[in-house]
Amino acid sequence: MDSAVPLLRVEDVSKRYGGVRALEKADLSVSIGSIHAILGENGAGKSTLIKVVAGVVAPDEGRMLLDGREVTFASPAAANQAGIVCIFQELSLIPELSVADNIVISDPPKRFGMIDRKAQRRIAEVALARAGAADIHPQALVKDLPLSRRQMVEIAKALARKPRILILDEATSALTAGDVSKIFGVLKRLRSEGLALLYISHRMNEIAELADQCTVFRNGRNVASYKAGSKSDNEVVELMIGREYSHIFPPKLPAAPASAAPRLEARKLSWTDRLDNISLSVRAGEVVGLGGLDGQGQRELLLAFFGVLRGLSGQILVDGKPVAISSPAAARQDGIGMALIPEDRKTEGLMLPMTVRENLSFASLDRLSKGGIIDRAAEQRLIDDMVGLLAIKTAGLDIPVGALSGGNQQKVVIAKWLMRQPRIILLNDPTRGIDVGTKQEIYQLMRKLADAGAAILFYSTDYDELIGCCDRVLVLYDGAIKRELVGAEITERALIASALNIHGEESPVGLGVEA
Amino acid sequence: MKDWRYWLAEQRGTLLALGIFIVMFVIYTSNHPAGFTANVVQTAANKGVLLAFVAIAQTLVVITAGIDLSVGMIFLLTNCLASWLVVGTPIQTALGVLAVLAVGLLCGAINGAVVIYGRLQPIVATIATGAVYYGIGLLLRPFPGGSVNEDLADALTGRVFGVVPASLVVLLAVVLVIWVPFSRSVLGRAAYAAGSSETAAYMSGVPIRRGKFAAYALAGLLASIGGLFLTFFTYTGEAAYASGNAYTLFSIAAVVLGGVSLFGGKGSAIGAIFGALAFRTIGDLLFVFDFDPLWQPLFQGIILLVAVSLGAFALFRVRNRLEWFL
Numbered sequence: 001m002d003s004a005v006p007l008l009r010v011e012d013v014s015k016r017y018g019g020v021r022a023l024e025k026a027d028l029s030v031s032i033g034s035i036h037a038i039l040g041e042n043g044a045g046k047s048t049l050i051k052v053v054a055g056v057v058a059p060d061e062g063r064m065l066l067d068g069r070e071v072t073f074a075s076p077a078a079a080n081q082a083g084i085v086c087i088f089q090e091l092s093l094i095p096e097l098s099v100a101d102n103i104v105i106s107d108p109p110k111r112f113g114m115i116d117r118k119a120q121r122r123i124a125e126v127a128l129a130r131a132g133a134a135d136i137h138p139q140a141l142v143k144d145l146p147l148s149r150r151q152m153v154e155i156a157k158a159l160a161r162k163p164r165i166l167i168l169d170e171a172t173s174a175l176t177a178g179d180v181s182k183i184f185g186v187l188k189r190l191r192s193e194g195l196a197l198l199y200i201s202h203r204m205n206e207i208a209e210l211a212d213q214c215t216v217f218r219n220g221r222n223v224a225s226y227k228a229g230s231k232s233d234n235e236v237v238e239l240m241i242g243r244e245y246s247h248i249f250p251p252k253l254p255a256a257p258a259s260a261a262p263r264l265e266a267r268k269l270s271w272t273d274r275l276d277n278i279s280l281s282v283r284a285g286e287v288v289g290l291g292g293l294d295g296q297g298q299r300e301l302l303l304a305f306f307g308v309l310r311g312l313s314g315q316i317l318v319d320g321k322p323v324a325i326s327s328p329a330a331a332r333q334d335g336i337g338m339a340l341i342p343e344d345r346k347t348e349g350l351m352l353p354m355t356v357r358e359n360l361s362f363a364s365l366d367r368l369s370k371g372g373i374i375d376r377a378a379e380q381r382l383i384d385d386m387v388g389l390l391a392i393k394t395a396g397l398d399i400p401v402g403a404l405s406g407g408n409q410q411k412v413v414i415a416k417w418l419m420r421q422p423r424i425i426l427l428n429d430p431t432r433g434i435d436v437g438t439k440q441e442i443y444q445l446m447r448k449l450a451d452a453g454a455a456i457l458f459y460s461t462d463y464d465e466l467i468g469c470c471d472r473v474l475v476l477y478d479g480a481i482k483r484e485l486v487g488a489e490i491t492e493r494a495l496i497a498s499a500l501n502i503h504g505e506e507s508p509v510g511l512g513v514e515a
Numbered sequence: 516m517k518d519w520r521y522w523l524a525e526q527r528g529t530l531l532a533l534g535i536f537i538v539m540f541v542i543y544t545s546n547h548p549a550g551f552t553a554n555v556v557q558t559a560a561n562k563g564v565l566l567a568f569v570a571i572a573q574t575l576v577v578i579t580a581g582i583d584l585s586v587g588m589i590f591l592l593t594n595c596l597a598s599w600l601v602v603g604t605p606i607q608t609a610l611g612v613l614a615v616l617a618v619g620l621l622c623g624a625i626n627g628a629v630v631i632y633g634r635l636q637p638i639v640a641t642i643a644t645g646a647v648y649y650g651i652g653l654l655l656r657p658f659p660g661g662s663v664n665e666d667l668a669d670a671l672t673g674r675v676f677g678v679v680p681a682s683l684v685v686l687l688a689v690v691l692v693i694w695v696p697f698s699r700s701v702l703g704r705a706a707y708a709a710g711s712s713e714t715a716a717y718m719s720g721v722p723i724r725r726g727k728f729a730a731y732a733l734a735g736l737l738a739s740i741g742g743l744f745l746t747f748f749t750y751t752g753e754a755a756y757a758s759g760n761a762y763t764l765f766s767i768a769a770v771v772l773g774g775v776s777l778f779g780g781k782g783s784a785i786g787a788i789f790g791a792l793a794f795r796t797i798g799d800l801l802f803v804f805d806f807d808p809l810w811q812p813l814f815q816g817i818i819l820l821v822a823v824s825l826g827a828f829a830l831f832r833v834r835n836r837l838e839w840f841l
Contacts, residue, residue, distance in 0.1 A: 075720065076717070076719070076720050077720030091715070092714075092715045092718035093712075093715055094707075094711045094715050094780070095715075095780070096707065096710070096712075096776075096779075096780035096781045097704070097708060097711060097780070098521075098525075101704065102719075105708065105716075105720075105721055106721065108701055108704065110701070113696070113700060114700055115699050115700065115701065115704060117699075137521065139521035140521060141521075141525075157719075271834070300835075303837070307836075308835060308837055309835055310833070310835075310836060327836070348837070
C-alpha cells in the first residue's frame with residue numbers, strides 16, 4: 001500500500017454459517033483512488049467479505065476500520081450512510097417500480113414530505129448519463145428492461161448515492177461489450193476522483209485492464225496480495241484454485257462428417273422482430289456455438305426450439321422429421337429428447353427453497369414414477385449417479401438448493417436434465433457468474449456428452465468459451481445468422497468482427513442446411 | 516417511447532376498471548325508470564362508497580404483497596363502536612368520530628405488528644385478529660341497536676349543492692388526504708418496493724418495516740371510515756358476521772377488478788375504488804332488469820369472472836410463454 005492510512009481496513013474477520021467457515025481471519029486494505037480486485041473461486045469467501053463490508057451480515061469476530069476509526073454496520077443502510085455502496089451480483093432492483101424510482105430508492109428527494117418527482121427525474125437522468133446509459137428512459141419499469149439494461153440501472157443507482165467506496169460484485173457479468181467499455185471509463189473516472197473501488201470479477205481481462213491492486217482469496221483466507229500485472233494469468237489462477245492450471249478446454253475431436261444427418265435442424269425460423277429467417281443444423285456429436293453481441297436473438301432461438309414461443313414460423317426438424325414442439329414438456333419427450341439449461345438458474349432453473357433431491361428429479365418424475373407414485377429407490381440411484389458424475393458439493397440432498405454455491409447450483413440444473421439422457425442439449429450462457437473450476441468441469445462435461453452422441457447448441461457471452469468449446473459457431477446479429485465460423489476460423493478477431501456485423505471481403509455465409 | 520405512453524401503461528389497470536364501471540353505470544341509469552338523476556346517483560354512491568373504503572383498505576395491504584382478511588371485521592367493530600360513541604352534542608360527536616377512527620388505526624397497527632414483527636403469514640394473522648375484532652364488536656352490540664348523530668349522518672349521506680352526493684365528496688377527500696400523500700411518500704414507496712421484491716428493497720436500504728406497518732395501520736383507518744359510514748346509513752350498529760365476511764371478500768374482488776396485483780407492488784387505490792363501484796353496480800343492474808334478488812350472488816360471481824378475464828386477454832398476445840408466469 002502506498003498511502004499511509006488506508007480508507008478501509010478489514011482485520012482478522014471471520015464468519016461461519018453453521019459448520020461452514022466462510023471467512024477465516026481475513027484481512028484487506030483499500031486505499032483512496034485505487035481499484036482493488038478481489039479474486040477467488042466461488043465459495044472462497046469473496047461474497048461473504050463483501051457482505052460484511054456492506055453491512056449485510058455481521059462478522060463473528062474481527063474489526064473494520066474506516067478512515068482509521070473502528071466501525072460496525074447494523075444494516076446495508078448504515079453502510080450506505082458511511083459511504084460504502086455495493087452493486088450486488090443478484091440485482092437489487094425492484095421490478096414493479098420505474099427506473100427513476102429505483103435510482104433514488106434509498107434516499108428520494110422530498111418536498112413537503114412527499115417524494116419530489118421532478119427532482120427524482122432529474123437525479124435519475126444525471127445518474128444514467130454518468131453511467132453512460134442515457135438511452136434508458138427513467139419512467140420505464142425495471143421489469144420491462146432486459147438484464148443488461150437492468151445492470152446499467154443498478155450502476156446508475158449506486159452512483160446516485162455518491163459513494164466513497166464502491167463495491168462491484170460481478171457487476172459486468174450481464175453487460176454487453178459496449179456497456180462494459182463505457183462502465184470501465186466511468187470506473188476509471190471515479191478512481192481519479194478519489195474513490196476506492198473493490199472489484200470482483202471472474203474475467204481476467206477485465207481485472208488486467210482495471211485493477212491497481214489484487215487480492216486472492218481461497219478457503220476464506222486472503223492468500224496473496226500483489227500489484228496488478230506482476231503475476232501471469234496462470235500464476236493467478238493457480239493461486240485461486242490451488243491446483244495446476246492446464247488445459248482448461250478439453251480437446252476437440254475431429255468434426256463429425258458433414259454428410260452425417262443432422263440431429264436438430266431449423267428451417268427459416270422467424271418470430272416477431274426478434275428472429276429473422278434462421279436456418280441451422282446440429283449433428284450428433286457436435287458442439288455448435290451461438291455467438292454475437294448479447295440480445296441478438298440467441299436466447300429467443302433456444303426458447304423457440306424448446307417450445308416456449310408462440311406464433312413461430314418456419315420448421316424445426318429432429319432426425320430429419322418435422323416436429324411440432326408446443327411446450328417444454330413436449331420438447332423433453334422421448335422422440336425429441338431436448339433439454340435446455342436456462343440463463344437464469346435462480347428463476348428458470350431451480351426452485352430455490354426446495355431440496356437438492358427434489359430439484360434434481362423434477363425433470364424426470366414421469367420416468368421415476370409408476371401410476372403417479374414416485375419410486376424412491378430408483379430416484380435415489382439416479383441422483384447418486386448424477387451427484388457423483390458432476391461432483392456436486394453439497395452438505396446433503398435434503399438441504400435447500402438455494403444454500404449451495406452458484407457453481408454447484410448450476411451443476412444441479414445440468415444434472416437435472418442429464419438424468420433424462422437428452423439427445424439435444426441447449427445451453428444458454430451456462431457459466432455466467434460461476435467460478436473457474438466449475439466452468440472447466442462444464443466444458444469437459446459438454447465435450448463428453450457430445451462424444452457420447454448428443455447434439456449441443458451452446459450460447460455464450462464469453463468469446464473464449466466459444467473458441468475453446470465449439471466445433472462451429474453461428475454468429476447472430478439482429479435476429480439473423482450473419483456468419484458461420486468452422487474449426488480454425490473460430491478466432492476472437494473473427495467473432496468480434498462478425499458480432500459487430502463487419503466482415504469485409506470474406507465469402508458469404510455458408511449455412512450447413514442439408515438438403 | 517414518449518412519457519405519456521409510460522404513464523398510460525402504468526394506469527392501464529385503473530383505466531380498465533374505470534371503463535368497466537362507466538359501461539355498467541350507463542346501462543344501469545339508462546334502464547332505470549327515473550334515469551340519470553341526482554337521487555339515483557346519490558343512492559348508488561352511498562352503497563358504493565362503503566365497499567370503496569374497505570377496498571382502499573385492502574389495496575394498501577395488497578400492495579405490500581400481503582392480504583388483510585380482517586378489514587370486514589374492523590368495519591363491523593367500528594360500526595358497533597360508532598353506534599355508541601357518535602352521538603350527542605357536536606363536540607361529543609366529533610370526539611366520538613375521532614375515537615372510532617383511532618380504534619380503526621389501532622386495529623390496523625395490531626395487524627401490522629403481528630405480521631411484521633411477529634413474522635406471521637398475513638393470511639393467518641388477519642383471520643385471527645379479524646375474529647378478535649368481531650368478538651369485541653359482538654360484545655359491544657350483542658343485538659342490533661344504538662344510534663348515531665342524525666344531523667351528521669344525514670349531512671354526510673345527503674347531497675352537496677343539491678346534486679353532488681356528499682359521500683363521494685368524503686371519498687374524494689380521503690383519497691386526497693390519505694391515499695395521495697401515502698403513495699407519494701417514502702413510506703408508500705417502501706410499501707410498493709416491499710411488495711415487488713422485498714430482498715431488493717432490503718438491500719437498497721428501504722425502510723420496509725415502517726412502510727408495511729404504515730400500510731397495515733392505514734388499512735385499519737380506512738376500514739373504520741367505512742364503518743362510520745355504515746353507521747350513518749343504518750343509524751344502528753350490528754355485528755353481522757356474514758356481512759363482515761362479505762365485505763372482506765368483496766374488497767378482494769374490488770382490488771382485483773381495479774387492477775391491483777395480488778402479487779404486490781402494483782396498482783392503485785383509485786383503481787380499487789372503481790372496482791368497488793363497478794362491483795356494487797352489479798346488484799343494481801339486476802334490480803333494473805327485474806331479476807329476483809336471489810340471482811345476485813350468482814351474477815356477481817359471473818361478472819367478476821368475466822371482468823377478471825378481461826385482464827387476462829393480454830395473455831393471448833403473449834408470444835413468449837415464459838411471460839405467462841411473470
